[in-house]
Amino acid sequence: MFSSDNLQRAREIISRYPSSRSALLPLLHLAQDQDGWINDEAMTEIAGLLELTRADVYGTCSFYTMFKLEPVGTYVVSVCTNVTCLVTGGPAILHHLEKTYADDPDVFVEEVECLAACGGAPALQVNYEYHERLTPQSAEQIIDAYRSGQRTARRISGGPR
Ligand code: FES
Numbered sequence: 001m002f003s004s005d006n007l008q009r010a011r012e013i014i015s016r017y018p019s020s021r022s023a024l025l026p027l028l029h030l031a032q033d034q035d036g037w038i039n040d041e042a043m044t045e046i047a048g049l050l051e052l053t054r055a056d057v058y059g060t061c062s063f064y065t066m067f068k069l070e071p072v073g074t075y076v077v078s079v080c081t082n083v084t085c086l087v088t089g090g091p092a093i094l095h096h097l098e099k100t101y102a103d104d105p106d107v108f109v110e111e112v113e114c115l116a117a118c119g120g121a122p123a124l125q126v127n128y129e130y131h132e133r134l135t136p137q138s139a140e141q142i143i144d145a146y147r148s149g150q151r152t153a154r155r156i157s158g159g160p161r
Contacts, residue, residue: 001041001042001045002030002031002034002042002045003034006030006031006034009030010023010027010030010046010049011049013026013027013030014027014049014050020049020050020051021050021051021052021056023050024046024050024052024056024057024060025060025064027046027049027050028042028046028057028060028061028064028067031045031046032067032068036068036071036072037068037069037070037071037072038061038067038068038069043057043058043061065078065110065112065113066128068108072108073104073105073106073107073108074106074107074153075106075107075108075126075127075143075146075147075153076108076110076125076126076127076128077097077101077107077108077109077110077124077125077126077143078110078112078115078124078125078126078128079093079094079097079109079110079111079112079122079124079139080112080113080114080115080117080121080122080123080124081094081111081112082113082114082115082118083114083118084114084118084121084122085114085115085118085121085122085123088121088122089122089134089135089136090121090122090123092136093122093124093134093135093136093139094109094111095136096136096139096140097109097136097139097140097143100140101143106147107143107147112125115130117130117132119132120132120133121133122134124139126142126143126146126151126153127146127153127154128154129153129154
């Protein structure tokens, strides 16, 4: 459920659009900013605010990988294994990070399609911040730098402020 401040913000966002359904993506970002993921209550509330079905909201959430349908850690690590990264070591990075952080609830490792950083392959993102030309070891060092506070992570969602 939106906090009272965020509910007010959601209504302000909706008022910007001639058709309320156009506010769906901004409201999903707002919900993810609040809770860190899109839970069932948020989907139901957003559907009600926009006069959509819950299936409409779920369909949009599940289409965009940026929206998380389960709780994720503080650090979302998105590892590309698409063609250029595939041939330059992306899968080895993915497997190393999955194994290294398997029991760490703060680090959520996911495999993603091309991050449009092919010139710097293999690439990954930490909370949507790019890192390129990696090895399994340098990728782990970068993540550990975030975890130790040597690097500052941006918020998980890039939604409306
Ligand atoms: S294939 Fe990995 S960034 Fe494009």
